[in-house]
Each structure stands twice: as structure tokens, then as C-alpha cells.
Amino acid sequence: MEATHLKKHLEDLSVSVSVAAHVKVPSHWKHHNHVTVNNCLYYFREGEGSLHIRDSVFLPKPGDLYVLPAGDRISFSTVPEAPFRLMYCHFHAMSGRFPLFQVVDTPLFIRLQDQDRAEELFGRLIQNVRRTDDLSPLAVKSAMFDLLLFIWEQESRKPVPILSSSMQRWNDIVHFMELHSDRALTVTEIAEKFNYSTKYFIRLFKAAFGVPPHRYLVKLRMERGKHLLLTTDWTVTRVADELGMERSHFTRLFQGETNMTPTQYRDWLKASDG
Numbered sequence: 001m002e003a004t005h006l007k008k009h010l011e012d013l014s015v016s017v018s019v020a021a022h023v024k025v026p027s028h029w030k031h032h033n034h035v036t037v038n039n040c041l042y043y044f045r046e047g048e049g050s051l052h053i054r055d056s057v058f059l060p061k062p063g064d065l066y067v068l069p070a071g072d073r074i075s076f077s078t079v080p081e082a083p084f085r086l087m088y089c090h091f092h093a094m095s096g097r098f099p100l101f102q103v104v105d106t107p108l109f110i111r112l113q114d115q116d117r118a119e120e121l122f123g124r125l126i127q128n129v130r131r132t133d134d135l136s137p138l139a140v141k142s143a144m145f146d147l148l149l150f151i152w153e154q155e156s157r158k159p160v161p162i163l164s165s166s167m168q169r170w171n172d173i174v175h176f177m178e179l180h181s182d183r184a185l186t187v188t189e190i191a192e193k194f195n196y197s198t199k200y201f202i203r204l205f206k207a208a209f210g211v212p213p214h215r216y217l218v219k220l221r222m223e224r225g226k227h228l229l230l231t232t233d234w235t236v237t238r239v240a241d242e243l244g245m246e247r248s249h250f251t252r253l254f255q256g257e258t259n260m261t262p263t264q265y266r267d268w269l270k271a272s273d274g
Contacts, residue, residue, distance in 0.1 A: 005161040009095040009104050015144045019228040020089035020129040021269050022122070027080040028259070033073055035211045037219040038090040039101060040068040041147070043112070043122055047084035051076045052166050054081045060084070065118070065151060069101035074212050087122040089129075091144060092178075098171055104159045112154050121147045130231060145232065169194070172209055177213075181220040183244040187213045222257045225250065229266045236262045 025047075030081060042051075044060040048153050051058045052075040053068060060066065068074060070092075078084045093100035112118045125143040128136060152159060173194055177185065191201035191215060205213045228239045239262065240250035254262050 006104065006159060009100070009161060012096040013093060013100060013145075015091055015093045015134060015148075017089055017091045017101065017125065017129055017140050017144055018223055019230055019231065020087075020122075020126045022085075022126055024085045025078050025083050026259075026268075027078065027083050030085065031202055032075045032076040033210075034075065035073050035209060035216070035219070035221055036068050036070055036090075036215065039070050039093055039099075040066075041089050041091070041151075042066045043087045043118055044108045045085045045087065045119075046082075047051075047078055047086075048082040049076065049078035053184055058109055061111075061116050061226065063112050063118075065112050066121055067101075067106050067151075068110055068111070069106075070099060087119065089125060089144075089147075090226075093148075102171070103162060104150070105162045106159045107155055107157045110155045111153060112151070114150075117150060121150055132231070143254075155273065171203075174216075177217060181217070183226055183241065185217060200225065213269065218253055219257065221245075222254055225254055225262065226258075226265065227261055230269060 013055065040270075042060070042247070043065045044062060045058075046062050051060055051066060053066065053072060058064075058066065095103050121143065125140070125147055128139040128143045131139055143192075159269055173190065176193060177190060185204060188198045191198045196204070202212055205216070209216060223241055225239055228234060228242060229236075232239075234242070236251065237247045240247040243250060245253075251261055254260075254265070260268060
């Protein structure tokens, strides 16, 4: 029965990728209690450092891959003398109306045996994310599905279906926030949409996600900004306009999330890609 449920979840699977890149992280790369708003895959190729996911602490080695479900609280840092080089992507994955990793439990850490194949698949995903032709969305989805299939086939502990009906309302709330991340959505507007008082909604949201809703909204909008910086040649001003923000405000928030200005982030991706 469990296998049948997993098959059903995967039959209903849809994916979209916001960012994919091959980078060498800055020597000061460090985040503490960072909450992910997307699912993330980190594939480490070289370097030293630490990665905290939930209550587990990892020391990534070349060939290690980590799956970070959206909403997880993580901390990570690199050794300045041996900074990480990694291939990574941020993505959304839905099984029907539910986020994939709320209905399917997957190992957080996988040691990939076929590293050449891993680099080939990540490379194809990264290349397709940067495509701008009409077929690019299909190419990205195809590459992402191939990568997920490869990862799960490499791991003896297969994904396991889990129950998450209690999260249905939160899924609806987060989906509403994602749909309106291109404008200045207010916490009060969200609370009223789902019949909460603002104060009560803020308390509930922080208990569920570890950050208050206004911070989560900022993270969503900055993730959208990353995607536009990676996949277009738009000016920073135009990217800010697309998010419904003044350039100076966008730059300040972006730097607070990434420790880089939007221009530095774009230049870093271009210099590191390879």
C-alpha cells in the first residue's frame, strides 16, 4: 500500500526551478538559522565546512548531496582556507495541492556514487534554467525530473509517503503568499483572507515556520529577484520594478538576505559558473 501511495504522489508531481548554479562560495559564506522558502539541493564538489539541518549536523564532503525541504531551519558555513564549491538548485515541487516533502519523506543526506552522472545532470539543469526560448520551461522540468530520479535511484532509503493533512491550511496560505510575491502584500491582508486577526496570525505563522510572516514574504520576493537576476539581463532597477519595489529598497533587502548587492550576486554567479 505504501508503494502505491508513493507512486500516486509522484504521478501528481509538478516542479518549477527558480535558481540553479555552479558556484564557489565566498570565504565568509555563513548563515545562522536560515529558513528556506524553496526546496534546495546542494551537491558538494570540494571544500570544507558544516551544515545544520533540523537537529542534525553534517560535515559535507565531495560527492555529498543534501535535500533541504522548504520551511526547514538551517545553518551553514565554510572553512575560509577551503571554501565550498557546489552545484545547487532552489525549486518548488507539488504533489497535487501539497508540497512534495510534506507528503513524501526523503533522506536529507545522500552520498552519490556516480559523481560524473550527478555533475552531468546538474550541469544540464543549470544550462536549461538559463535558456530563454519558448521551450525552456519544458527543458527545465525535464532536467529536474531526471535529477530527482537519479538521486532517489542512488539512495537505498527510498522516499516514504507521510500524512500531512494538518498542514493543508498552511499550504493554502503559503501558496497565496507565493502568488502575490510580486507586490507589497501585507500581513493584515493575508490574515483577513484566511479569517485570522493579524496578531493571532503572526503568532501562529511564526510557530509553524520559525519566522514571522513579513520576513517570509521578504524571502519569497528576494527568491524571485534571484531568479530574474539569473535568467534575464534586466537592470537591477527593472528587477526591482517587477517586484513592485524601489531599487534602493530592493537592494537593501537583497543584501540583507544574501550579504551581496544584486549586482554582486549576478557577477558572482557568472564568475563562479563552471
